[in-house]
Amino acid sequence: MKKMAIIATKGTLDMAYPPFILASTAAALGFDVQIFFTFYGLQLLRKDLSDVKISPLGNPAMPMPIPMPVMVQMLPGMESMATMMMKDKLKKKGVASLEELRSLCQEADVKFVACQMTVDLFDFDKSEFIDNIEFGGATTFLDFAGETDICLFI
Template sequence: MAKKLAIIASKGTLDGAYPPFLLASTAAALGFEAKIFFTFYGLQLLKNDLSLKVSPLGNPAMPMPVPVPSIVQIIPGLEAFATWMMQRKLKKKGVASVAELREICLESGVELIACQMTVDLFDFKNSDFIDGISHGGAATFLEFASEADITLYI
């Protein structure tokens, strides 16, 4: 019987996208049955249009080339700069893109579940999302998570 990994993805940022996809794709490669439940802002990770950003605001651990005092972080354009900087670093280090990791998950049999309540709450349409995902509620995911060997909230 395969081990099971259950992940709840609630963040819709560029830096928040990597942990669930990396962990799930690695688990699948190791023979785990893996499912990711995308809820609230995490639904952004399942959309056709991946326009993910990084915000240095409220993220004191973000490594910046120079220390940035909190008050400076509200300057217009800093979020765009931080996003560009992160994308550049990821590319330079040869890290797969979020879209590539998402595709690897699908190809590896990781089930990507859109929280139906959140889909309804934010008035999303099925056409907003990539093909190959499923929809379900908290009860559906919790049934799997209650049997999982590892459950993570990201």
């Protein structure tokens, strides 16, 4: 059986998609998959994903309906607005929500490992996370990653 390991380090909406898309697809192809969530990536394991947002600030590649100067992008509420617009676009184009992709991963036995050090660092409350995840460290990850066919850092 082929194996794939992913390290998910980002907690923004755009960076949340690649780990879940690749993991769920690899699982559908019969891969044994594990995702190690560390630093901001841990946000992706919270029960409530509504804080996972996209920011136009410092993101010049983000397509905008109208050109928007940085001074406007930094106004209060712009981040929520950009997130709302992006989610609306994703839905219209038939792209699954993060919640849906995440549960498809879990249904397909993708193993989620949360970085224990990050939990301690940011004082995360473990009850905020979804069920059926494990907690571990770099060694836990490398134990699995060392035997994989594909290993990605996202």
